Amino acid sequence: MTDMAFKADPAPTQRWWQRRAVRRFLRHRLALFGLAIIVLLVLACVIGPYLLPFDDLYIDLRARFAPPMTGSHIFGTDPLGRDLAARLFMAGRISLLVGFAAMLISTVFGSLVGIVAGYYGGKIGAVLMRFVDAMLSFPSIFLLLALAAFIKPSPIMITLIIAATSWMEITRIVEAEIKSLRERDFIMAARTLGLSNSQIMFRELLPNAMGPIIVAATLTVARAILLEAYVSFLGYGIQPPLPSWGNMLNGAQQYLDSAPWLAIVPGVAITLAVTGFNFVGDGLRDALDARSDIA
Amino acid sequence: MSHSNTAHDPATAEEESAIAGTSLLPRIAGRFGKTLFSLVVTLFGLLVVTFAIARLVPIDPALAVVGPRATQAQYEAVRAEMGLDRPIPVQFATYLGDVVRGDFGRSNLTARPVIEDVRAAFPATLELATLATVLGVLLGVPAGVVSAVNQGRWPDHVLRVVGLLGYSMPVFWLGLIALLIFYGQLGWVGGPGRLDVSYELSYELDVTAYTGSILIDSALSGAWDVFFNAITHIALPVFVLGYFSLAYISRMTRSFMLEQLGQEYVTAARVKGVPERRVVWVHALGNAMVPLITVIALSYAALLEGSVLTETVFAWPGLGLYITQALFAADLNAVLGGTVVIGVAFIVLNLLSDLLYTVVDPRAR
Numbered sequence: 001m002t003d004m005a006f007k008a009d010p011a012p013t014q015r016w017w018q019r020r021a022v023r024r025f026l027r028h029r030l031a032l033f034g035l036a037i038i039v040l041l042v043l044a045c046v047i048g049p050y051l052l053p054f055d056d057l058y059i060d061l062r063a064r065f066a067p068p069m070t071g072s073h074i075f076g077t078d079p080l081g082r083d084l085a086a087r088l089f090m091a092g093r094i095s096l097l098v099g100f101a102a103m104l105i106s107t108v109f110g111s112l113v114g115i116v117a118g119y120y121g122g123k124i125g126a127v128l129m130r131f132v133d134a135m136l137s138f139p140s141i142f143l144l145l146a147l148a149a150f151i152k153p154s155p156i157m158i159t160l161i162i163a164a165t166s167w168m169e170i171t172r173i174v175e176a177e178i179k180s181l182r183e184r185d186f187i188m189a190a191r192t193l194g195l196s197n198s199q200i201m202f203r204e205l206l207p208n209a210m211g212p213i214i215v216a217a218t219l220t221v222a223r224a225i226l227l228e229a230y231v232s233f234l235g236y237g238i239q240p241p242l243p244s245w246g247n248m249l250n251g252a253q254q255y256l257d258s259a260p261w262l263a264i265v266p267g268v269a270i271t272l273a274v275t276g277f278n279f280v281g282d283g284l285r286d287a288l289d290a291r292s293d294i295a
Numbered sequence: 296m297s298h299s300n301t302a303h304d305p306a307t308a309e310e311e312s313a314i315a316g317t318s319l320l321p322r323i324a325g326r327f328g329k330t331l332f333s334l335v336v337t338l339f340g341l342l343v344v345t346f347a348i349a350r351l352v353p354i355d356p357a358l359a360v361v362g363p364r365a366t367q368a369q370y371e372a373v374r375a376e377m378g379l380d381r382p383i384p385v386q387f388a389t390y391l392g393d394v395v396r397g398d399f400g401r402s403n404l405t406a407r408p409v410i411e412d413v414r415a416a417f418p419a420t421l422e423l424a425t426l427a428t429v430l431g432v433l434l435g436v437p438a439g440v441v442s443a444v445n446q447g448r449w450p451d452h453v454l455r456v457v458g459l460l461g462y463s464m465p466v467f468w469l470g471l472i473a474l475l476i477f478y479g480q481l482g483w484v485g486g487p488g489r490l491d492v493s494y495e496l497s498y499e500l501d502v503t504a505y506t507g508s509i510l511i512d513s514a515l516s517g518a519w520d521v522f523f524n525a526i527t528h529i530a531l532p533v534f535v536l537g538y539f540s541l542a543y544i545s546r547m548t549r550s551f552m553l554e555q556l557g558q559e560y561v562t563a564a565r566v567k568g569v570p571e572r573r574v575v576w577v578h579a580l581g582n583a584m585v586p587l588i589t590v591i592a593l594s595y596a597a598l599l600e601g602s603v604l605t606e607t608v609f610a611w612p613g614l615g616l617y618i619t620q621a622l623f624a625a626d627l628n629a630v631l632g633g634t635v636v637i638g639v640a641f642i643v644l645n646l647l648s649d650l651l652y653t654v655v656d657p658r659a660r
Binding site for chain 1: 333336337340341344345348351352452455456459460462463464465467468471472474475479600601603604607608618619622623625630631633634637638
């Protein structure tokens with residue numbers, strides 16, 4: 001029955017790359033630039049460690065504080081003589097993974113809460129959304145720190161804690177979207193056809209809310225990478241010897257005068273990654289938003 | 296902010312209040328009641344979370360007081376004295392009562408009541424966040440307007456990239472790099488801390504602590520050498536935090552302005568022959584100011600949060616530094632007390648922005 005409803009759709013069949021949104025995204029120069037940064041960073045972190053002649057944990061006390069471009073140390077070495085480039089790429093794996101995982105968890109959870117709150121509305125919706133408001137007005141960095149400082153921090157724990165402070169934004173967006181979609185004709189039709197609530201929510205409503213969810217998810221990756229950096233910088237996130245971009249900056253301040261590259265290199269990596277995701281998120285928003293006037 | 300007062304077209308403002316008429320006050324009161332309720336709920340939630348953290352962490356507060364060499368009997372006595380042997384709901388009720396009275400316990404680190412430490416540290420944070428917000432508004436609002444007016448052209452692109460970068464840089468890292476360049480290399484500004492070491496003594500002697508803000512206190516005391524030295528120290532953290540707030544404010548100003556510039560009243564004003572500058576900066580910006588007020592309040596709240604990391608880098612003796620140092624010392628009372636205070640400030644700012652919105656925008660119910 002649902003198939004019939006779809007076949008009645010007068011829109012001609014299109015390949016995904018012919019879609020208007022894709023076309024608009026591809027014309028968004030900043031977004032493409034962001035995408036290029038992300039792809040390059042991911043490639044560097046995945047392949048990079050195999051190409052470098054150093055292991056990220058190899059300590060060489062004779063080569064301590066080597067500035068960038070000494071011998072084969074392209075980014076120099078740290079106070080223990082470990083190769084900074086090798087550490088940077090290994091750290092990138094952790095930081096990007098934490099970012100993606102936190103995004104996945106908070107997007108799935110946030111969307112679920114948003115769909116339920118938006119679809120059922122009424123008392124359930126009100127209670128859920130008040131809860132979201134309350135969570136949003138918490139100072140999340142403090143909660144993150146308080147939790148991370150007193151709970152044994154493992155990468156999984158850090159990811160969960162970051163996700164726990166990041167899902168509310170997505171819930172808000174999804175709830176608003178679902179609320180406006182709920183009253184449309186196609187939902188009326190779905191009800192008349194006798195579809196169950198969960199079918200309507202996940203087969204009919206969710207696909208139509210995908211645009212805003214994708215945008216929010218992209219921006220959540222950026223936020224999660226930043227949060228990991230914040231917590232790890234203060235020493236409560238990912239614990240050494242496991243490197244992350246944040247904890248590489250942890251000791252950097254004390255060598256700011258003598259070895260500034262220790263602070264510059266990981267910081268640039270974080271900034272590039274976060275900028276990349278923010279650019280892509282921005283581009284996606286412009287591309288998916290029908291009201292936006294970029295052709 | 297200078298144009299915000301003149302921004303509202305006086306004619307429309309009068310019309311609006313005429314339409315709103317007598318019902319304005321009750322409406323604000325109703326809104327106030329609702330927000331107050333959600334404020335209480337949110338506060339309660341915050342306290343539940345901090346209480347839960349205090350009970351979940353593997354730190355035994357009684358053991359922390361008596362030390363590892365105490366006898367079992369001493370330990371039990373302290374435990375009973377601290378109320379830790381009572382059921383959880385009773386403990387939570389006690390905690391609520393304590394917090395309402397402003398009693399967050401004693402800090403293990405400074406051996407003073409947490410509330411006194413917080414009171415001493417808060418003005419420094421407030422000073423930093425306020426100046427940064429002022430900077431963010433003064434630069435961010437015009438940047439957002441220029442961006443919106445030139446949508447899709449190069450000024451827009453440049454300003455958007457500058458804004459997004461501010462959004463994307465870890466604020467503490469920006470602080471480190473700024474220190475490296477402007478303090479380490481160029482020597483244009485003072486380094487970490489609120490004063491040069493050589494001024495610490497004259498600060499102790501000449502400056503009376505009226506407010507806790509070093510700029511206001513030294514100016515009021517007439518200690519101008521301290522004042523100017525303090526400026527060289529506060530400049531860098533203010534610029535770093537201000538950039539962060541500029542990024543957010545300009546971004547939001549841009550999108551509010553784009554929305555306003557597409558409205559019919561803008562076209563009508565143009566047709567009527569109102570000069571373009573007036574249309575943009577008075578008519579459109581005046582209306583964009585309404586949602587912007589919320590954004591500014593939120594960014595102020597976000598700066599209180601962002602100050603944790605900036606203060607650590609700049610050794611700025613505010614609440615952020617206090618909390619991070621307490622974290623290093625596993626000083627639970629201080630961490631949770633500080634978190635509650637920041638949380639309350641955060642929630643109150645949210646409430647204020649909500650109320651301001653109601654006062655400024657007659658359509659809000």
